[in-house]
Amino acid sequence: MADRPAQLIACHYCDLLQREIPLNPGCTASCSRCGAVLYRNATDSIDRTLAYTLAAAVLFAVANTFPIFSIEVxxxxxxxxxxxxxxxxxxxxxxxxxxxxxxxxxxxxxVELISMTYLLLPLKFRRVPPGCALFMRTLRYVEPWGMVEVFMLGVLVSLVKLTSSFKVIPGIALWSFGALTLLLAAVASSFSARDVWARLEQGNKERGEP
Ligand SMILES: [Zn+2]
Structure with missing residues (x-):
């Protein structure tokens, strides 16, 4: 971020316009009027989000392929x-x-995992994927609709009810869903749209585009 020219940024809470300053890794910039967090310099947010996304994609494939549980009657x-x-x-x-x-x-x-991988994998290697604005918008709309944790909770409640009548054997997919819930939370918390836009801007500049 240090090589970007200073830009103006509006506080999401009080609309105060302020000039962006370069931050040391791990530091946070706060609004000078209301103290709200404006932006962070999260170290390696793209690499970390990509790692979580790829791990989540493997677990997602396992969770969709193998049995969630078996019932023995x-x-x-x-x-x-x-x-x-x-x-x-x-x-x-x-x-x-x-x-x-x-x-x-x-x-x-x-859709979330595919969009994340499509955006972050080329960005990691300093390439700009085509149609990235569309994928960034897709991520914004898709994120609130991914509710693996709610599904997981529903499955656990059903399992507890079923165990009173049947012998229930948890499957690989159940453990995968549990780990997937944690990894998707890690993806959401480490993803920084600001860092992605900054990397895209840098990539376009290197290619000589405005
Ligand atoms: Zn403010």
Missing amino acids: QGDRSAINLYGAVASLWDQEMKSIALLVLITAIVMPA
Whole structure:
């Protein structure tokens, strides 16, 4: 950030315009009027977010492929995975819930992870991916709709209820969902849109674009 020219930044809370100053790694700039945090110089936010995103993508693939849990009834064991749960809700005429699970636990996290990787992987190697503004906007809209943690909570409540009647065996996907919840929180907290825009700006300048 130190090589960027000083720019004006408006406080999100009180609208005071202030001049940006270069920060040391790990430092935070606060509004001089209301004290709200204006921006941070998070060290390696792009590298860290990319690492969390790639780890989350692996867990997401595992969570979607393997069974969440199995139920054993009189020696017969039947396993259920995420798609199976959605299909079964759909078949039982709970179409709106099936759609909600499909969107919040599968589609939105997938879009988020794909968009993050598409943006951050080239940026790590100082390249500017085409259509990056579109992907930044997509991330902003998608983020509030990814609710893996709510899904996880629902599954745990169902498991506790089921254990009173059946023998329930947790599957690999259940542990993956647990770890995925933590990793998605880490992605959200380490992602800095400001750093991404700064890297994009720098990349465009190096290519001679305005
Ligand atoms: Zn302020």
